[in-house]
Amino acid sequence: MMRSELRWTIVVVVLAIAGVVALWPREGRYDLYEPPDSGGPAPQVLEESGARTAPVPDDAALAxxxxxxxxxxxxxxxxxxPPATGPLAGITVPCLGAPGTVDLAATLAGRPxxxxVWASWCPPCREEMPALAGYAAGPGAVPVIGIxxxxxxxxxxTLLADLGVRYPxxxxPQGALQRALQTPPILPVSYVLHPDGSVEMVTPPRVFRTPDEVRQAVDRHLAP
Incomplete structure (x- = not known):
């Protein structure tokens, strides 16, 4: 009897491990997370050990x-x-949509x-992009910048072209913005950049489903 129970225990453990491994795309660095009482798509969790680096854009190949x-x-x-201040000051990163680099702290200084923060392999990121684009195109919106x-x-x-999402x-590639923002191991995650250069993570982390949800979050974090 004990041998039979042990055999089934081993089978269950092996199947459980196989199920977890099946959820790991891209060299096992990512897993999926479903928070309790979730009413919509959940953020995707990145293991802390995952590398923050990525290829530098090849301008000729991407034209x-x-x-x-x-x-x-x-x-x-x-x-x-005004002069750039805050945790993003001095960080220069490549622009995705055109050749060249950009210093977000300097170019956005004095305005919200x-x-x-997103990636093309992140399903929840794809789901919320239309909501972000809808907000960005609406009256009174602050600039929306994807990272x-x-x-x-x-x-x-390719993903942005397929979705028709146009915000910049x-x-x-070197993870400099992620380190400066102290991003948690989840995607997507959003931050409100204040006119004084300080940044505030939209909490709790969520996947936006409508432009109005985006607007409410921005207004809440910019409120005096």
Missing amino acids: GLRRQAALGPCPAPSPAA ALLN DVQDRPADAL SVTD
Whole structure:
């Protein structure tokens, strides 16, 4: 009897391990997380041990995909902008939609923005992008900037083109923005950038489903 119970215990453990492994795309670095009482898609969890690096965009190879995606231009510096401050100051990253680099702290200094950390392999990210795009296109919206992480630029541009999402995105090939933002091991995650350069994570982390949900979160974090 004991041998039979032991045999079934081993079988159950093996099947459980196999089920967990089956959920791990991209070299086992990611898992899925379903929070209790979730009313919609859950954020995707990244293991802390996962690498933060990604390929640097190849401008020549990406030219065609950039034309198809037709992203809005990355923010440009204003001569009247105050000096850049806050945790993002001095960090320069590649613009996803066009050749060149951008310093988000400098180009957005003195004004609020919504920063959304995402990746093309993240299903919840794909689900919330239309809501972010709808908010960005609405009246009174603050600039929305995507931060593509741990991703291939070609895959990111292909997804944006397929979804028709046009707000600008940058890439974070060395993980500098992720470290500065102290991003938790989940995707997507959004941050409100305040005019003084400080950043505040939208809490609790969530997957936006409508433009109104985005607007409410931004207004709440920008409220005096």
